[in-house]
Amino acid sequence: MSVDLDAMNLSELRDLRNKVERAINSYEDRRRKEALAAVEVAAREHGFNLAELTGIKISKSxxxxxxxxxxxxxxxxxxxxxxxxxxxxxxxxxxxxxxxxx
Structure with missing residues (x-):
């Protein structure tokens, strides 16, 4: 995908920046949730929950x-x-x- 940034006005550039930031944040959130789920599965496979291993209470609320x-x-x-x-x-x-x- 190629975008001609020089042809865009300031409003279009800001809109593009906002869309890119949202996409990055969404991607990072998905990756973080995937990693957390994998760690929780590994802890359960060893007979623990994540809170027991880390000492951190994880609140779902x-x-x-x-x-x-x-x-x-x-x-x-x-x-x-x-x-x-x-x-x-x-x-x-x-x-x-x-x-x-x-």
């Missing part, structure tokens, strides 16, 4: 999302921790985080 990216409804944020890039870009454009509320 998630905090409910409070904000959603209007450009990509799959991207949400609970309001805790570091702000996602799409939230920061929204704030940098002079808009309010309340605009993103679910």
């Amino acid at each position: 998630r905090v409910a999302a409070k904000y959603v990216n209007p450009a990509d409804q799959n991207q949400t944020w609970s309001g805790r921790g570091r702000k996602p890039r799409w939230v920061q870009e929204h704030l940098d454009s002079g808009k309010s985080v309340e605009d993103l509320a679910i």
Whole structure:
């Protein structure tokens, strides 16, 4: 796939960058989940669970999302921790985080 970056305007370049970042994040998340699943299987095969081996309690519960990216409804944020890039870009454009509320 070849993309002529010189022919794109600033808006198109930013849109492309956002799509690439989402694709990278999605890929990394899938790989991380695959690795975690493989480690959990290996631990079970030896008669343990991951928490017993690491001493870390793994919680499956998630905090409910409070904000959603209007450009990509799959991207949400609970309001805790570091702000996602799409939230920061929204704030940098002079808009309010309340605009993103679910």
